[in-house]
Amino acid sequence: MTVKYDQKVVDGQTIKERVYRITGEGEKALRKTFGFYGGMIEGRVRA
Numbered sequence: 001m002t003v004k005y006d007q008k009v010v011d012g013q014t015i016k017e018r019v020y021r022i023t024g025e026g027e028k029a030l031r032k033t034f035g036f037y038g039g040m041i042e043g044r045v046r047a
């Protein structure tokens with residue numbers, strides 16, 4: 001995961017907003033997790 005900071009002014013105050021971006025390995029883990037839990041919903045995976 002990478003993090004970028006965007007600086008903004010809100011109601012006269014300067015703030016830093018974090019913006020996260022998922023990396024390739026994170027996308028792979030996310031797909032694997034969704035596949036696992038999707039299978040549980042469909043009854044294919046038994047706990």
